[in-house]
Amino acid sequence: MRIGIDVGGTNTDAVLMDGRYVVAWAKSPTTPDVTGGMLSALRALLAQTDQARAAQAVMIGTTHFTNAVVERKRLAPTAVIRLGAPATASLPPMVDWPADLREAIGGRWFLLEGGHEFDGREINPLDETRLMDVTRRLRDEGVRAVAICGVFSPVNQSNEERAAALVHAAAPELSITLSHQIGRIGLLERENAAILNASLSALSRQIVRALGQALAEVGIAAPFYLSQNDGTLMSAATAEQFPVLTFSSGPANSMRGAAFLSGIKDGIVVDVGGTTTDVGALRHGFPREAGTSVEVGGVRTNFRMPDVYSFGLGGGSVVRDGTGLRIGPDSVGYRLTEQARVFGGEVLTASDIAVAAGLAHMGDLSRVAGLDAQFVRAALAAIQSSVAQAIDRMKVSAQPVPVVLVGGGSCLVADDLTGASEVIRPAYYPIANAIGAAIAQVGGEVDRVYDLSAMSRTAALESAKAEAVERACAAGAAPATLEVVEVEEVPLTYLPSNATRVRVKVVGELQP
Amino acid sequence: MWRISEADLEAIAIGAGILGTGGGGNPYLGKIRMREHLRAGRTATVIPPQAMPDDACVVSVFNMGAPTVGYERLPQGEEDLRALRAVEAYLGRRVDAMVPGEIGGSNSVAPLVVSAQSGIPVIDGDGMGRAFPEIQMDTFAINGISPTPFALCSHKGETEILLGITDPRQVERIARAWAVAHGARAATAGFVMTGAELKRYVIPHTMTLAREVGLAVQTARAQHSDVTGAVLTVTGGRRLLTGKIIDVERRTTAGFAKGSVQVASEDGSYGRIAFQNENLIAWRFADASCNDGTLLAVVPDLICVVNSETGEPVTTELLRYGLRVTVVGIPAPPQLQTARALEFVGPQAFGYDVPYRPLEPIV
Numbered sequence: 001m002r003i004g005i006d007v008g009g010t011n012t013d014a015v016l017m018d019g020r021y022v023v024a025w026a027k028s029p030t031t032p033d034v035t036g037g038m039l040s041a042l043r044a045l046l047a048q049t050d051q052a053r054a055a056q057a058v059m060i061g062t063t064h065f066t067n068a069v070v071e072r073k074r075l076a077p078t079a080v081i082r083l084g085a086p087a088t089a090s091l092p093p094m095v096d097w098p099a100d101l102r103e104a105i106g107g108r109w110f111l112l113e114g115g116h117e118f119d120g121r122e123i124n125p126l127d128e129t130r131l132m133d134v135t136r137r138l139r140d141e142g143v144r145a146v147a148i149c150g151v152f153s154p155v156n157q158s159n160e161e162r163a164a165a166l167v168h169a170a171a172p173e174l175s176i177t178l179s180h181q182i183g184r185i186g187l188l189e190r191e192n193a194a195i196l197n198a199s200l201s202a203l204s205r206q207i208v209r210a211l212g213q214a215l216a217e218v219g220i221a222a223p224f225y226l227s228q229n230d231g232t233l234m235s236a237a238t239a240e241q242f243p244v245l246t247f248s249s250g251p252a253n254s255m256r257g258a259a260f261l262s263g264i265k266d267g268i269v270v271d272v273g274g275t276t277t278d279v280g281a282l283r284h285g286f287p288r289e290a291g292t293s294v295e296v297g298g299v300r301t302n303f304r305m306p307d308v309y310s311f312g313l314g315g316g317s318v319v320r321d322g323t324g325l326r327i328g329p330d331s332v333g334y335r336l337t338e339q340a341r342v343f344g345g346e347v348l349t350a351s352d353i354a355v356a357a358g359l360a361h362m363g364d365l366s367r368v369a370g371l372d373a374q375f376v377r378a379a380l381a382a383i384q385s386s387v388a389q390a391i392d393r394m395k396v397s398a399q400p401v402p403v404v405l406v407g408g409g410s411c412l413v414a415d416d417l418t419g420a421s422e423v424i425r426p427a428y429y430p431i432a433n434a435i436g437a438a439i440a441q442v443g444g445e446v447d448r449v450y451d452l453s454a455m456s457r458t459a460a461l462e463s464a465k466a467e468a469v470e471r472a473c474a475a476g477a478a479p480a481t482l483e484v485v486e487v488e489e490v491p492l493t494y495l496p497s498n499a500t501r502v503r504v505k506v507v508g509e510l511q512p
Numbered sequence: 513m514w515r516i517s518e519a520d521l522e523a524i525a526i527g528a529g530i531l532g533t534g535g536g537g538n539p540y541l542g543k544i545r546m547r548e549h550l551r552a553g554r555t556a557t558v559i560p561p562q563a564m565p566d567d568a569c570v571v572s573v574f575n576m577g578a579p580t581v582g583y584e585r586l587p588q589g590e591e592d593l594r595a596l597r598a599v600e601a602y603l604g605r606r607v608d609a610m611v612p613g614e615i616g617g618s619n620s621v622a623p624l625v626v627s628a629q630s631g632i633p634v635i636d637g638d639g640m641g642r643a644f645p646e647i648q649m650d651t652f653a654i655n656g657i658s659p660t661p662f663a664l665c666s667h668k669g670e671t672e673i674l675l676g677i678t679d680p681r682q683v684e685r686i687a688r689a690w691a692v693a694h695g696a697r698a699a700t701a702g703f704v705m706t707g708a709e710l711k712r713y714v715i716p717h718t719m720t721l722a723r724e725v726g727l728a729v730q731t732a733r734a735q736h737s738d739v740t741g742a743v744l745t746v747t748g749g750r751r752l753l754t755g756k757i758i759d760v761e762r763r764t765t766a767g768f769a770k771g772s773v774q775v776a777s778e779d780g781s782y783g784r785i786a787f788q789n790e791n792l793i794a795w796r797f798a799d800a801s802c803n804d805g806t807l808l809a810v811v812p813d814l815i816c817v818v819n820s821e822t823g824e825p826v827t828t829e830l831l832r833y834g835l836r837v838t839v840v841g842i843p844a845p846p847q848l849q850t851a852r853a854l855e856f857v858g859p860q861a862f863g864y865d866v867p868y869r870p871l872e873p874i875v
Binding site: 488 | 541544548580583584586587589667668669695696736760761
């Protein structure tokens with residue numbers, strides 16, 4: 001048996017599953033201390049069945065990190081140190097970022113001499129004197145995190161590592177993210193991913209520790225995993241260091257859960273949470289993977305993620321009627337039960353609109369009885385149209401497609417969705433996310449450059465596969481269940497060498 | 513004559529990506545650089561070739577080397593301008609206009625950036641009408657314009673000028689070795705020509721074509737109509753294959769990514785495309801054994817692989833198993849179909865013992 005937990009911006013869901021069957025589930029508001037909601041959800045689960053204590057594994061999916069970026073909240077003041085001058089000066093760090101996100105992390109960047117050419121030699125030696133000046137300045141200015149990104153660091157890590165050692169020695173309190181540990185070749189996208197990861201460093205430490213303590217507190221001794229962008233699992237220690245790898249875990253889990261629950265293999269999944277709505281496409285029961293680059297909060301990154309369109313609509317979205325009707329993108333999030341009108345608060349939220357329209361029943365109806373009926377209709381129409389637009393964006397043709405509606409906030413969306421051939425609200429729809437986490441598999445991946453003058457293509461592929469299998473087993477997969485799900489080989493094109501980059505991914509069930 | 517707007521830039525980048533026929537590099541970064549110039553109030557001027565006086569001085573500007581390096585070791589910013597200035601310094605005069613070396617891929621946008629930096633206009637046209645891997649494959653080289661004076665500039669500002677070489681193949685060899693020595697990417701300026709020569713040899717209005725292709729894609733996407741169909745309408749091309757990629761084989765030799773991709777077509781047949789940086793030849797086979805194929809399209813005709821769902825061009829680097837693609841054939845500009853041009857850009861020039869047969873007209 002496994003426990004799947006989804007910590008959303010508004011609600012925390014927990015489910016106990018025995019194979020394909022839901023044994024028990026519980027839902028509880030997410031709390032400011034991160035784990036309060038998880039504890040109440042787990043206690044509620046344990047109150048239903050004591051079997052939960054004997055679960056073999058706990059899988060946790062969290063949208064904390066994505067929400068922090070989307071809402072531009074709780075991000076650490078972060079600086080970017082790029083190594084590569086004079087190259088790269090034409091496109092400074094964060095050049096393609098939305099201005100508000102750049103401001104939210106402070107927008108500091110430094111371009112220093114350093115970095116490598118494609119063949120590993122240095123463009124210029126690392127400018128250590130300037131690096132020390134920069135580090136002193138960062139300490140003075142209260143910067144908490146640093147992303148270090150060297151040109152061609154995926155080929156040669158030495159400059160990034162040397163810079164990290166020097167910065168760490170001079171300012172041990174700074175969190176450092178090195179770009180080569182996160183992204184692939186493609187400087188801006190890798191740098192962007194590293195900056196986002198660095199800006200989340202404090203939050204990730206806090207969250208991962210709290211998750212472990214919460215499980216211990218309710219007496220669950222099973223190991224815990226975090227679900228990552230591709231829907232597979234990673235260890236807690238890995239997650240703490242690389243919070244960006246959880247960025248799309250929420251949508252990936254909800255899509256896997258929605259496919260599992262509805263039986264729909266090809267269609268669109270709309271997951272309306274408390275803070276964001278995620279719209280993704282299912283193909284053969286799995287999330288459709290995005291192309292080369294994926295935008296997170298308006299920033300291009302190059303790690304692999306499901307193709308998901310997220311926007312700021314959820315049960316907690318703030319509804320404004322000032323210069324014109326506006327819903328979101330900001331949300332009261334987990335404070336819904338204090339701040340929403342129906343719960344005695346002063347903020348008008350999408351949930352209040354749902355209650356006023358009779359679509360949901362929670363809190364005190366009389367607190368929204370005074371809302372103008374026409375205004376409520378207009379708000380619902382705006383929600384309906386924003387969801388229809390998002391579906392339209394994810395569709396691959398003008399043909400209507402089945403739409404699976406999941407998530408606690410999906411009551412905000414009516415059945416008459418433009419572009420949908422049918423609208424399915426499966427059983428357990430409010431916890432599709434947690435179910436997707438509970439059924440998640442373990443993966444192993446190898447992404448490496450092979451010199452094909454020294455070995456054949458077949459030998460390189462076989463070697464990569466064997467290593468991926470080894471890694472999946474080390475991460476806890478049952479060998480007999482492993483399947484190769486992706487093979488990709490890409491030579492470093494136009495480069496005068498016989499090098500090819502091989503990427504192999506295998507996925508299997510967690511060893512029982 | 514027209515001034516580039518942000519909307520033009522977006523459309524040109526999409527169109528140039530498709531006209532890149534699988535190579536040429538992604539125009540995205542050039543687009544962002546150009547966008548920064550536009551936002552700072554500096555634009556580029558595009559001028560039709562006919563507007564150039566016969567005695568005008570025109571120079572071809574482009575980057576050579578590995579696109580992978582271009583995405584990773586981003587430019588310092590003034591490489592192209594410095595190469596251009598080096599040619600001017602040698603000539604002892606200012607040039608009147610720049611002509612893009614190739615419209616396919618990232619080299620379409622690079623001259624726009626130089627125009628924003630210098631005020632020198634960019635010709636609406638180019639020397640390839642698509643992307644090709646080597647400099648002797650442009651219409652200026654094919655028609656005997658001397659490649660030298662030919663200036664090269666690196667990211668560190670190291671500049672060198674080649675003189676007295678009349679064979680463009682020799683310039684290609686030297687320049688590529690120079691680029692590799694400087695990190696596999698170099699900005700270049702060369703093929704100095706008169707306005708009269710430009711008008712005789714240029715493939716005209718390709719900047720406009722790139723913009724139109726881009727606009728067609730944008731419109732089709734917004735309306736959820738057939739993106740590929742929109743590309744065909746603008747380019748006069750035809751659909752060669754529609755299906756799923758089932759195998760990609762690659763090998764890199766002397767800096768060129770060679771390989772082939774196999775497509776399982778929706779109609780039950782199989783297709784194969786051979787590429788060397790760009791897509792070169794497409795065949796159709798009756799079954800998976802891929803014997804006795806029929807030729808669908810041959811270089812210099814354009815063979816473009818686009819994502820069936822989004823209309824995004826799929827470069828040879830991005831080909832991978834499982835991708836749903838549509839293969840589009842577009843007739844090469846007439847300037848590339850002459851007997852002389854085929855010696856430089858026909859199938860034999862790429863080592864294929866296959867005759868060039870122009871794409872059959874659409875019935």
